[in-house]
Amino acid sequence: MDIEINEELRAYIDPLSEDEYAALEGSLLAEGCRDALVLWGNVLVDGHNRYGICRKHGIEFRTVQNTAFQSMDDVRLWMIDNHLGRRSISDYQRGVLALRKKDILQSRKPVQAPPSVASAEAAEPSPAPQGTASAEPARPALATREAVARAARLSTATVGQIERIQKAAAPELVAAVKSGTISISAAAAVATLPAEEQVVAVAGGKDELRRAARQVREKKARPRQDDAAPAGEGGEEPADLPPESTDVGELQGLVRALRAENADLKRKVANLTVALKEARGAKAESGM
Template sequence: MNITINEELRSYIDPLTANEYAALERSILAEGCRDALVLWGEVLIDGHNRYAICQKHGIEFRTVQNANFSTIDDVLLWLIDNHLARRSVSDFQRGVLALRKKDLVAARTRAQQDSALPVVAAELPAPAPIGTREEIAKIAGISSNTISQIEKIQKTAAPELVEAVRAGTISINAAAAVASLPSAEQVAAVAGGKKELQQAAKLVREKKSSARPARTDDPLEAPSAAPAKESEVVNEAANEVALLSARIDELTAENTALKQQIATLNAALEDANRSAASA
């Protein structure tokens, strides 16, 4: 069987982390390759990691054909929808995939409008144009505010910060705040780890909050600058909630660890008492 690897397709979806790849490898070694690889002719379009693991260990695998594609864009749109249907995909990945779908659909629509030649329709139904951030959010299954933050991360975040979001080291809204810093400061925050990233995000929010004009009930004393828009206030509130939620998670983890330590000490004390009683 001839299987061809198309590098554009292989790298189109974010690669698995080292831990995810190791878990997949353990699963295939224990249970075999349960899911069939998907081919378009001889081109592998889904299952690159499974294929690599099976080749490495000489494990058998099945293949299925999907002949409904006319162009590479058809394949890319199918890949996006296929991955968005998986529950294991993170919110950041969902947002990135939905934004890619919007760009693909827009490019296809422009090409069809600009071309004087008849367009050969694909077997798959053509997706409807994606016009608003709300439509993108609906495709991704996340909020429009999160989509806005992901767009900011894509435009201004250093590669190291993007990788930190992908790995779950920092939340999307915290990363969007850190992405407003100079690239060197972003890289330094990532190098400092999770707490350093959270602190950097907090400082950015505090700086933004202090720069906002103070509010007053007396219109004669009100500053000349326009008050913050309602959407900005909502975003700030959401950021604060996320920061508090992250802190709660940290405290919960610390509390759990302390309980485990106490349980271990109690068990050791009971063992010592029993030993002393039997002596």
């Protein structure tokens, strides 16, 4: 069988880093290709990196057909669910994939129930209008940010930050998030700046990105000043306005964002601890 590579599918999931690719190549050379490549007809759905490495080194591999796919959207949804089930992907990748799933499910046309089903539903306590068949979505849509957060195993605040990054971040800033140079919450703050300033901040490195994010947060938390209000006695400047002018809602939002970032960091530490224990256990078993 001639395996067909669909470039859109190959690029649908973020590529492996150089270190990840090298580790996969070493594993395949040492142990062979144990997992079958997933096909839809002749189209390769899962295993693009393994396929390329196997062809490069002449390593034998198996293939398996997924006969459940009915459309390219089915393929994309399967790829998303498959990668969301992996522990190795970053929080940013999880959020992006869950948001993609939401878009696919919400764009799908509802499936019309056959007349027999519609007649049976008419006997239920809340029947559909006479002469129409009730419509059910093919899969439950991720209608809310909370649902997306559950699918990605993230906080709703983090999902909101990822949405902001996707909508407003310059490509350079997105690359910095993916590489781990800047946190999701800090990138969401920097994404509120003009694109030119984002690029400059990225070019300045990690310290400059942190400074830019801090300035954005401080600006949001700074008390708003009423331009029409007269200065106080003794030549009081607008900057000396009392704390009552602070936008409480924005301060609360900042606190929530910082707490969410702290929770994400704690979860990452916990995951790293588990992964380290598993790696030590595997190493101990291999040495037996």
